[in-house]
Amino acid sequence: MIKLNKKSVVAFIALIPFFSPIYILTLPYAGLVYNFMKVVVSFLVFICFITQRKRLSLPELLLIFGELLIFIFTFCNNGQITLEFLNFIMLCTIIFLIELYSEYFVSLLDALILHFELCIYLNLVTLILFPERLFSRSSSAYGATYEWFLGSRNSFIVWLLPGLVVALIYRFYNRDSKRWIVLILGIIVTQFFQTSSTLIVTSTIMIILSFSPFLNRVFRPMICFILALSIQALIVIMNNVSFLAPIVEGALGKDLTFTNRTTIWKNAINHLSLFKGYGNLQSNEVADILGNYGNYIWKGATHAHNQLLNIGFQGGIILILITLAVYYTAFWKLEVLWKNPISRVYSFGIFVYIIAGYTEVTNQLLLQLIVLLPLTIEETIVNTKYSEKKHKGLFFDEKF
Known part of the structure; x- marks a missing residue:
């Protein structure tokens, strides 16, 4: 039974502004309504954050600074300024909201899982009733x-992966509820x-790691961090993908170019600069840069198809x-509390989040919840007796 305080x-x-199903956005004026709600909610959350004298940790400040940096580059390059401004204020809003609910985390978790239930179940109903498609657009x-x-099948990950992590976390805060199993x-x-x-x-890796007693204890946070980034370097930078052939070609039936993503990765690497970025450019401008295949331009290359x-x-x-500093900080916090099963689920969540970023852009705020929630784990975790060592007072635990 659903009970909400x-x-x-x-x-x-x-x-609500963070959960905007694609089908709803296709309705007349829905986009305007959601944008209006974003501004109103952001303003109210900011006021609450200030009046309650909350403070942010260093990794949270770094995330906000990073998004501000993208907004500045977007403005300088005359990109999608309005969109990036909304991205910036919504990132600030979700970070502020998590901090505001750090002492009432169960209440936030109840709201999160209800949102995911509504969206995922309604999407499943449309899949059952309209197996071919609910609606279609042309590009x-x-x-x-x-x-x-929830949109096309490639966008399902934005909802289902964080929904899976939230469900696995929910079971430790509401042990009598079976909602997490149903989700x-x-x-x-x-x-x-x-x-x-x-x-x-x-999702397969997440479920296996979460329920396998052996792997559950072997894959510690720092092992996950090093392994995830090592595979990233092998695939993207060194272009060594042959070791993935049994999975990519065998199990998934894909080719080792990751559906022609390797060319996009090379183009992105060639346009990297130490202190300067392009910001959030118009889609056609991004495609002209990243979708350059030599003899033609692929207009579908509207992003780098790799998060980093x-x-x-x-x-x-x-x-x-x-x-990477934020990832490291999150994993370090989880390493400290590793004996707590909540910490392990969070760790596996960030691990698969990084894996998803090998071939997809995972900057959607629902997906970023997987990284944001563990940043306040010291305040939201239950059964803190599992903590392995003292961790308070370190620099990145301080609030500013």
Whole structure:
């Protein structure tokens, strides 16, 4: 049974602008309504944050600075200024909201899982009733699309992967509830209808690591951090992908160019600068740079198809280093509390988030929840007796 207290209801309302199903956005004036809600919610959350005298940790400040950097480059290059401004204020808003609910985390978690349940279940209903497609749009790059309540199958990961992590976390805060089991089943069943290779890989890894007693204890946070970045370097920078052939070619039926992404990665690497980025350019401008295949321009290359490369393309190599510092901080916090099962789920979540970023851009705020939530783990975790060592007072734990 769903029970919401007053704080959960407020959190649910505040989270509405972050949960905007693609089908809803196709309705007349829906985009304007959501943008208006974003501005109003951001303003109210900011006022609450100031009046309650909350402070931010260093990694949270770094994330905000990084998004501000992208906005500055976007403005200088006359890119998608309005869109990037909304991205900036919404990142600030979700960070402020998490801090505001750090002492009432269960209320925030109740609101989050309810949002994911509504979106994922409604999407599953549209998949069952309209297996071919709920609606279709046309674009010059992709032609006719096949979409459902949450959009095309490639966009399902934006909802299903963070929904999976939230469900796995929810079970430790509400042990008597079975909602987390039903949500995970809904996520699995959805993929029998439509899914993407990235979602199959990441959700499978997440479930196996979370429920395997042996792997659950072997894959410590720092091992996850080093392994995830090592594979990233092998695939993207060194172009060594042959070791993935059994998975990519065998299990997934894809080619080792990752559907021609390797050329886009090379173009992105060639346009990286230490302190300068392109910001959030217009889609056709990005395609002219990243989609240059020599004899033709692929208009579908509207981003780098890799999270770290896309960050570097938009904000420079310095922004990649900032992002890695945030990842490291999150993993370090989780290493400290490793014996707590909540910490392990968070660690696996960031691990698969980085893996998803090998071939996709994972800057959507729902996906970023996977990284943002662990940054306040010292304040939100239960059963802190599992802590392995003293960690308070270190520089990146301080609030500013």
